[in-house]
Amino acid sequence: MEKQRGFFDIDEVNSSAGTDGRIGFLSINVPEELIIAAGRTPFRVCGSEKPAKLANAYLPKTFDPYVLDSLEGALDGTYSFLDGVIIANISDGHRRLYDAWRTGAPSAKVFFLDIPKSSDALGLKAFNLFLSHLKRDLEKTFGVEITDEKLKEAIHICNTTRTLLTKLSEKRKSNSIPFTGKEFFEMTKWCQSNDKQTVNRALKGFLEKCEKVESNGSQVTTDGPRIMIMGSFMGSSSFIGLIESLGANVVCEDLCLGMQYLSTEVDEKPDNPVEALAQRYLTIPTARMVDTEARWNYLLNMTEEYSIDGIVYFALKFDDTHLFEYPYIKNKFQKEGYPLLFIEAENFVTNLGQIETRVQAFTEMLV
Amino acid sequence: MITAGIDIGSVSTEVVLAGEENEILSYVVLPSQIDMEKTANEALDAALERANLTKENIDYTVATGYGRNNVPFADKSVTEITCHAQGAHHFFPNTRTIIDIGGQDSKAIAIMTRKNNKAKVVDFMMNDKCAAGTGRFLEVMAGVLDVDINDMGTLSQKSSKETSISSMCTVFAESEVISLIHQKLPKEDIISGLHSAIARKVLSLVQRVPIEEEITLTGGVMKNIGVCEKLKEELAPKKVNLPDEPQIAGALGAAIIAKKHVAVQTN
Amino acid sequence: MTVTETKRQQQKRYFSDQFQNRMKRPRFYSPLKGSQARERAMYKLFMESFRDTSTVVWKSTFVPSEIIYAIGGVPLYIETFSAMAAGVDMCTDMLTASENQGFSRDSCTFLRGVLGASRKDILPKPDALISSSYYCDGDPMIFDIFAEEYKSLHHYLHIPFFSEGEDACDLVADQLEEITLSIARETGSEFSRDKLSETIAISNEACNYFKKAMDLRKHKPSPMLGCEAIDHIGSISQLWGSKSFVRISKLLCEELEERIEKGISAVEDEQHRLLWCHLRPYYNDEIFQYLEIEHNAVVAFEMVNLITWDEMDPQKPFQSLAKKLLANQSIGPYERMSRWISTMIKEYSIDGIIWMAPWGCRHFNSLSQMVKESLRKEGDIPFYILDLECVDKRNYSKEQVRTRLDAFLEVLEDK
Incomplete structure (x- = not known):
């Protein structure tokens, strides 16, 4: 019976089309609306999950593993089905990935989206400009016109996805959660790589199922400590699965394959849709931004709304953004009385055995 | 003409004695001891004994490896990079990359x-x-x-x-x-x-x-x-x-490099 | 009579002692007057930064110091603090302090040194901070932490990736203007366009001399040791816009001219001419002594002394500063860096490149392979990626470094 309730049992999820007309992206700062308005389907590049081999010829091994994994996929042909890929200047690693991808796979169409770290007036002005450059590059390469109408329509579709995911995520505020943290992660991951109309139908279907269970009063109370997970890019749900297998519930996350993706919506009635996109996509409160106060308020608010017991901070080796953020954010959370567990890993499909003891001890501590 | 190559590594020490055409006259592999000088002397003596030669027969000696600057009887020290390259190339002349x-x-x-x-x-x-x-x-x-x-x-x-x-x-x-x-x-x-x-x-x-x-x-x-x-x-x-004896490539390379120096000396 | 020193006075005295020790350290060469003048200027700058009346502005590499001098402030490229500390054997303590706070040993040691020093409360307090998107991610992140710690305002400067692109110059110029005006407002400093124009003119004058001095180093044999020259870090200096830099560069120029005239060379019997990329180890001079003196392989030029910008127009100060900044070889796709290195190889008759790769330097290490490969396609210039730390001597092994340098010299000799 349990099985039927799962998101991945929804018909739409399984009926998803092939891989034609996809444009890859590696950061949630890239507006999917631009890809959709260019008549393509966004595809979230999550890395090949194979040990980097070919990538070593271009980038050092003391480097963001997500970048190395993605490059490996670009070089071994995993991503050759893509019509193009958009790389955003979100870190030192990603901007060099732009160099390595186009040098190592010369036939690939690699687009670059510059992005500031600050969302003040000048930052917005700059990002607006960078977005219009990307729009122009896409138009030129694919011989399409990205009109305001198409953009507005795409904004509406993407907002719908975000609204539906938010509604589902909010189900986790209660103590009878209709799905696991692992499942929510898989769900957001799937949403980032499939046709948005299909995505929206699937989400709607799943939401209805969840609400039906609620109105029947047949939901099960979930015990165990409530965990928030945050940190580096994580391409697989195995770590969240591990935490949940040890009796804790991952109820919210500050991850790009998670709640960062649905943080806010784009203005649907803008005079200038590109400006509206700039406003939304530059204000996602991620660790890379210098607007630390906005980020801290966002995180603190999340811990309160989701009644968190403890926080797991996951950092990939050599991911400077998160390695520099961790000690700072740790102090802040500790002052608020939240216990924190720090896990540093070589890659996101790392050996979980050695992490297990720490996670288990942490959950025991929270009970 | 006889040359000697000695490779003092952290784990083992190798000596190769080579002849006119770079042919291997004898070689030894011994575990390295803390006293590098002692290790070097023992390894050389053993190689000489095997080839039925004496120290006086050696025209030139090149030392390589981690302890290359601690070999009292060496005429010159060359890094293991250059020596392994020569040794591997000698074993397999078409070699382009050495690991x-x-x-x-x-x-x-x-x-x-x-x-x-x-x-x-x-x-x-x-x-x-x-x-x-x-x-x-x-x-x-x-x-x-x-x-x-x-x-x-x-x-x-x-x-x-x-x-x-x-x-x-x-x-x-x-x-x-x-x-x-x-x-x-x-x-x-x-x-x-x-x-x-x-x-x-x-x-x-x-x-x-x-x-x-x-x-x-x-x-x-x-x-x-x-x-x-x-x-x-x-x-x-x-x-x-x-190679059959992969660990002696460095010492062999050193012996081959030694030969070039003999040539220079005698000219 | 007991006189109680204030914290600031204590720090100032402490640093005064340390710096003076450093200037008196034994060296394997006798420094040029220009180099000594530079050390004194840096000493003075740091001493000023400890003065209560100073307006101290911490800055990232690429933030032009001219805007800070123009408002009468003291620009501190705070990472130099780690380098200075490494020179007097203090940096290990600072690094340990940062590691105890939870900062990863895999990240930039310059920044971690500063984090540790701030934890130990031995830094001059910033009145404002300006970070930029180049060189690296670390800078803006930790400047934010410092802004909170010292209750000062943090300004962020975005440098576009495509620095040659349309609008890039305007974007940077607008930000520079905005940042300068807000800092003047926040710190109660006076800003006038005339003062800025004047500062730009001073920067130009220093640049003319500095460029000329660096051009003189094209002479064979080289008139200046790389070990000495690399400390001038021309392109990222915090002295641009100060009168002292004019004096330093003028002195350098005159002394190098004189050396060439008299036939004095930096090393006897120059055998090889190396190009040095990245900074240097600050905890000792061993490597340079080994290469330049013991093996006659002179470091003929260093990437950090490359001047890539044209003379600035004092009448268009922000636009000119933006152009200067965007001209830097480190910004943008790796091909730009490769092009500049090719130019340096030709101009300085380079026959080998040493590319220093500190473990935690993501920005620079990410370029190594692609730059090396593109240069290999152009010609067979030996290029060695040397894994070496700038300020953390804990992993330094003299023997290991020597083996690598020996092998590289063997490659050069075998050419």
Whole structure:
């Protein structure tokens, strides 16, 4: 019976089309609306999950593993089905990935989206400009016109996805959660790589199922400590699965394959849709931004709304953004009385055995 | 004309005596002791005895390896990079890339052959501060697994299903291996996984010099058949050579380089 | 009579002692007057930064110091603090302090040194901070932490990736203007366009001399040791816009001219001419002594002394500063860096490149392979990536470095 309730049992999820007309992206700062308005389907590049081999010829091994994994996929042909890929200047690693991808796979169409770290007036002005450059590059390469109408329509579709995911995520505020943290992660991951109309139908279907269970009063109370997970890019749900297998519930996350993706919506009635996109996509409160106060308020608010017991901070080796953020954010959370567990890993499909003891001890501590 | 090459490494010391045509007259491999001078003298004496020669017969001696500046009887010191290149090239004249794994470090060397058939180093890379791609890595793991390091190669041959080791870092890998032992996985499968890990790590180094055929493997760790096989798998379909005595490539190279200096001296 | 020193006075005295020790350290060469003047200027700058009346502005590499001098402030390129500390054997303590706070040993040691020093409360307090998107991610992140710690305002400067692109110059110029005006407002400093124009003119004058001095180093044999020259870090200096830099560069120029005239060379019997990329180890001079003196391989030029910008127009100060900044070889796709290195190889008759790769330097290490490969396609210049730390001597092994340098010298000799 349990099985039927799962998101991945929804018909739409399984009926998803092939891989034609996809444009890859590696950061949630890239507006999917631009890809959709260019008549393509966004595809979230999550890395090949194979040990980097070919990538070593271009980038050092003391480097963001997500970048190395993605490059490996670009070089071994995993991503050759893509019509193009958009790389955003979100870190030192990603901007060099732009160099390595186009040098190592010369036939690939690699687009670059510059992005500031600050969302003040000048930052917005700059990002607006960078977005219009990307729009122009896409138009030129694919011989399409990205009109305001198409953009507005795409904004509406993407907002719908975000609204539906938010509604589902909010189900986790209660103590009878209709799905696991692992499942929510898989769900957001799937949403980032499939046709948005299909995505929206699937989400709607799943939401209805969840609400039906609620109105029947047949939901099960979930015990165990409530965990928030945050940190580096994580391409697989195995770590969240591990935490949940040890009796804790991952109820919210500050991850790009998670709640960062649905943080806010784009203005649907803008005079200038590109400006509206700039406003939304530059204000996602991620660790890379210098607007630390906005980020801290966002995180603190999340811990309160989701009644968190403890926080797991996951950092990939050599991911400077998160390695520099961790000690700072740790102090802040500790002052608020939240216990924190720090896990540093070589890659996101790392050996979980050695992490297990720490996670288990942490959950025991929270009970 | 007789020349001597001596390679003092962290784990073992090799001496090669070479004749007119670079033919090997004798060689010895001894474990390195703390007193490098003593080790050097003992190794040289043993090699001389084997070849029925005396010190006076040697025209020129080149020392290489970690202890190259501590050999009192050497005429010159040359790094192990240049020496391994010459040695490997002598074993396999079509060699373009050399992968050497020693006790403390590993290196990838790119060479070209000059018109006079001598090898020339064009590029090289050595391991960074991390020990993961060196003999030390296997030594630590042998200790954890409680097996003799010299048996690891043959043990891995019995493996039917390689265990995947995801950690590259020696410390991480050590705890990973411990947890695999606790899971009661066969030792030979774990060893096989370790050999893959070391091969991957070394390969990340090789990728940084242009890899070209043929590739020759040298160094003490290549005595381990398991590591060599994993490297061959990773490098396929490129042609990979393994000398019969991979650990003497450095000393042989030193003896060959010594010959050039004799030629200069006598001219 | 007991006189109680204030915290600031204590720090100032402490640093005064340390710096003076450093200037008196034994060296394997006798420094040029220009180099000594530079050390004194840096000393003075740091001493000023400890003065209560100073307006101290911490800045990232690429933030032009001219805007800070123009408002009468003291620009501190705070990472130099780690380098200075490494020179007097203090940096290990600072690094340990940062590691105890939870900062990863895999990240930039310059920044971690500063984090540790701030934890030990031995830094001059910033009145404002300006970070930029180049060199690296670390800078803006930790400047934010410092802004909170010292209750000062943090300004962020975005440098576009495509620095040659349309609008890039305007974007940077607008930000520079905005930042300068807000800092003047926040710190109660006076800003006038005339003062800025004047500062730009001073910067130009220093640049003319500095460029000329660096051009003189094209002479064979080289008139200046790389070990000495690399400390001038021309392109990222915090002295641009100060009168002292004019004096320093003028002195350098005159002395190098004189050396060439008299036939004095930096090393006897120059055998090789190396190009040095990245900074240097600050905890000792061993490597340079080994290469330049013991093996006659002179470091003929360093990437950090490359001047890539044209003379600025004092009448268009922000636009000119933006152009200067965007001209830097480190910004943008790796091909730009390769092009500049090719130029340096030709101009300085380079026959080998040493590319220093500190473990935690993501920005620079990410370029190594691609730059090396593109240069290899152009010609067969030996290029060695040397894994070496700038300020953390804990992993330094003299023997290991020597083996690598020996092998590289063998490659050069075998050419």
